[in-house]
Amino acid sequence: MGMTMTQKILAAHAGLESVEAGQLIEADLDMVLGNDITSPVAIHEMDKFEKKGIFDREKIALVPDHFVPNRDIKSAENCKCVREFAKQNGIVNYFEVGEMGIEHALLPEKGLVKPGDAVIGADSHTCTYGALGAFSTGVGSTDMAAGMATGKAWFKVPSAVCFRLSGKFAPRVSGKDLILHIIGMIGVDGARYQSMEFTGEGVAALSMDDRFTVSNMAIEAGAKNGIFPVDGQTEEYVRTHAPEGSTGSPVYRKYEADPDAPYTAVYDIDLAKVTPTVAFPHLPENARTFDDIPDIAIDQVVIGSCTNGRISDLRSAASILKGRRVAKGVRCIVIPATQKIWMQAMDEGLFKTFIEAGAVVSTPTCGPCLGGYMGVLASGEKCVSTTNRNFVGRMGAIDSEIYLASPATAAASAVEGRIADPRRY
Amino acid sequence: MESAHGKVFKYGDNVDTDVIIPARYLNTSKPEELAVHCMEDIDSSFVEKVQKGDIIVAGKNFGCGSSREHAPIAIRAAGVKCVIAENFARIFYRNAINIGLAIVECPEASKEISAGDTVSVDFSSGIITDETTGRKFKGQTFPPFMQKIIDAGGLVNYINESRE
Numbered sequence A: 001m002g003m004t005m006t007q008k009i010l011a012a013h014a015g016l017e018s019v020e021a022g023q024l025i026e027a028d029l030d031m032v033l034g035n036d037i038t039s040p041v042a043i044h045e046m047d048k049f050e051k052k053g054i055f056d057r058e059k060i061a062l063v064p065d066h067f068v069p070n071r072d073i074k075s076a077e078n079c080k081c082v083r084e085f086a087k088q089n090g091i092v093n094y095f096e097v098g099e100m101g102i103e104h105a106l107l108p109e110k111g112l113v114k115p116g117d118a119v120i121g122a123d124s125h126t127c128t129y130g131a132l133g134a135f136s137t138g139v140g141s142t143d144m145a146a147g148m149a150t151g152k153a154w155f156k157v158p159s160a161v162c163f164r165l166s167g168k169f170a171p172r173v174s175g176k177d178l179i180l181h182i183i184g185m186i187g188v189d190g191a192r193y194q195s196m197e198f199t200g201e202g203v204a205a206l207s208m209d210d211r212f213t214v215s216n217m218a219i220e221a222g223a224k225n226g227i228f229p230v231d232g233q234t235e236e237y238v239r240t241h242a243p244e245g246s247t248g249s250p251v252y253r254k255y256e257a258d259p260d261a262p263y264t265a266v267y268d269i270d271l272a273k274v275t276p277t278v279a280f281p282h283l284p285e286n287a288r289t290f291d292d293i294p295d296i297a298i299d300q301v302v303i304g305s306c307t308n309g310r311i312s313d314l315r316s317a318a319s320i321l322k323g324r325r326v327a328k329g330v331r332c333i334v335i336p337a338t339q340k341i342w343m344q345a346m347d348e349g350l351f352k353t354f355i356e357a358g359a360v361v362s363t364p365t366c367g368p369c370l371g372g373y374m375g376v377l378a379s380g381e382k383c384v385s386t387t388n389r390n391f392v393g394r395m396g397a398i399d400s401e402i403y404l405a406s407p408a409t410a411a412a413s414a415v416e417g418r419i420a421d422p423r424r425y
Numbered sequence B: 001m002e003s004a005h006g007k008v009f010k011y012g013d014n015v016d017t018d019v020i021i022p023a024r025y026l027n028t029s030k031p032e033e034l035a036v037h038c039m040e041d042i043d044s045s046f047v048e049k050v051q052k053g054d055i056i057v058a059g060k061n062f063g064c065g066s067s068r069e070h071a072p073i074a075i076r077a078a079g080v081k082c083v084i085a086e087n088f089a090r091i092f093y094r095n096a097i098n099i100g101l102a103i104v105e106c107p108e109a110s111k112e113i114s115a116g117d118t119v120s121v122d123f124s125s126g127i128i129t130d131e132t133t134g135r136k137f138k139g140q141t142f143p144p145f146m147q148k149i150i151d152a153g154g155l156v157n158y159i160n161e162s163r164e
């Protein structure tokens, strides 16, 4: 029987000819990631190993991003713990404030994940790198510790669901609408313990930023990973995002699913039929389109996060906010995901647009996405957010409400002060 | 092999890690500090009522959302001995095994057991007994590899043992 793309990557990293769904394997890792919340737990676990040390100082990435710049004394202590661990162990890929970004935007940008890699991260949205044709998945801190110590992780080989894409998006529709549409269709456990594999000629019509957004939210359908084939756009991205100081062309492997790869379900999606989609509180599966969205006044808009804080997201929001004002009584918070994106947005004049419109621009941080700081919601407040989770209390008070949407929908909503259809702009 | 015996706290489908332990408390990883806020956003009286050895019974996709190991850590530190659910989200499942929190998948038990019932679980056979109603259910046991990690008391001990 053939293998899925994910299964081929896992087989190669386990040193096996082939694997099948359900099999338990141990795979070699190309990168192990942690942030300021999950790494301290892993670092304490590291003390318990009898054999000390890390497996490879170039294959660990530590990115303080959740409560950074330090939110309070406890967060500062967590960051200090990560900083000192990185220093003691000579970890090359530690990113301090000033060079950091939200981890899942930062790693691809720095060329730290390549097609065909196997990556674990102690953060559930580690699945983002599937956009590059890598196998990447979120794990907990103990797995991270074991990964840092041994360079290996155990996996149950997943079965897969296939999404065959065709056509291309209508104006003002983007990757966020596609993934919200899919989660609305299959539910928050629709791909539980499975891979989501995206194929078809429609893939070519998706920008890399769109693919990152789609893979990012695979976990929101319960998936282990969400993976795209490697095409010309991927290879161009990898070429233009080589690690600092590296010479020559990057080395990576392209894997393709076999024609007879087993899928537990196949969905055909015409991108042209996807319309702006909003996930209502309190689950990402509560997806609605504008033929079914009542008039809902809002208090806040957040444009940012590992889902939608990339340059094309900011451009999309700016194209709507340009020459317009954020509605009175609404706070609009824009957070570029990395320093590089920040600089790019500044050079392109996007900040002028945002600030003239009455929005604020923050330094890269996860901040409000997880109710940390920089935009926490009060009781009863409603927020349109380009983030990925609208769980109870995720952004603040337990009776606040989060509506997940694309940057275009978020910007249109900021202008109108209510959840608004971006196709009007 | 160990077993569990305690009173049941019952929840529905898709109990996510943000309600198990809200992110606003993630500036610490101390089990006892996390335990105080366990389930706070879904059941504010949980922490007051839970007794050492109690059992959580929930619907499908328990523990969905973030990868925070703080979630199973908080549940264990609150005194819960075992979580029974129709099924678990994958990262929570991994984390529970890796830190040695007992979990059992059992769709029937998840439906039939009520809040407040007294329940016992035998981990080696997967047999769940609702002592209040007298009903028995058969939960799923782990594949041998995972059972080895659990028997070792978690992934770190398992690696230490297998590296010797």
Ligand code: SF4
Pocket (backbone or CB within 6 Å): A066, A102, A103, A104, A123, A125, A305, A306, A307, A365, A366, A369, A370, A387, A388
């Ligand atoms: S932006 Fe939000 S979802 Fe992404 S890594 Fe940060 S907290 Fe997690």
